[in-house]
Amino acid sequence: MAQDDDDFDVDTYLRVEATGFNQDKEVERILKMQATTRNPLEILDHPPGVYIFLKVEDRAVKVSFRKKSLLLHPDKCKHERAQETFEILKKAETEVMDEEKRKVLVGFVRDARDSVLRRKGIKGPVEEGEPRWEAMAQDVELVNLIKLEARKMFLDDQNRVKLRMKNEFDRRATDAEEKLNERKRKLEHDKAWEATREERVGNWRDFMKKGGKKKVKKSSAPK
Secondary structure, eight states: OOOOOSSOOHHHHHHHHOOHHHHHHHHHHHHHHHHHOOOHHHHTTOOTTHHHHOOOOHHHHHHHHHHHHHHHOTTTOOOTTHHHHHHHHHHHHHHHHSHHHHHHHHHHHHHHHHHHHHHTTOOOOSSTTOHHHHHHHTOHHHHHHHHHHHHHHHHHHHHHHHHHHHHHHHHHHHHHHHHHHHHHHHHHHHHHHHHTHHHHHHHHHHHHHTTSSOOOOOOOOOO
């Protein structure tokens, strides 16, 4: 599946690539990527240059999605999780093609690249045209390290989101419990007040029968 020309022959491609072995292999790859990273670039198997040059190639994204969607479409692929895999693939393509989400995505890749370069003591080229950029893009080991670092950053971000959601859920649950307890206390107070109403009315009547207000003894004025 190395062909990157978007004007390829679909029938030939399917005849050569759409074997049960290749389809199952690609399903398992995407499911693994989904479990270990939410990096849509890896799911789409984007060319490795993006991890050095930080440039997402629209054409590469479209070609990759077209080929993989042909391979994994539930009508073509017999794998029991083909539908799930196809939806993961479509979501990845949508995220990468979304301008705002792409900015966030490239930001993660940039942070991962810079982190790896610092850790390895590699000073990144200053000018885009420097030959060292291309040499770095061809360094499979370096690119894989950046991919792994990006995976870690994606998962860390995902965990932070989950933690924020959990904290928000816990806060809402606590607020709901406090409001429920407050309603219970008010209900119990109202019931207790109603239960003693007759007693209070009787006491009031007895008080009125005895003359209402109690007489207050006048204190003798000081001489």
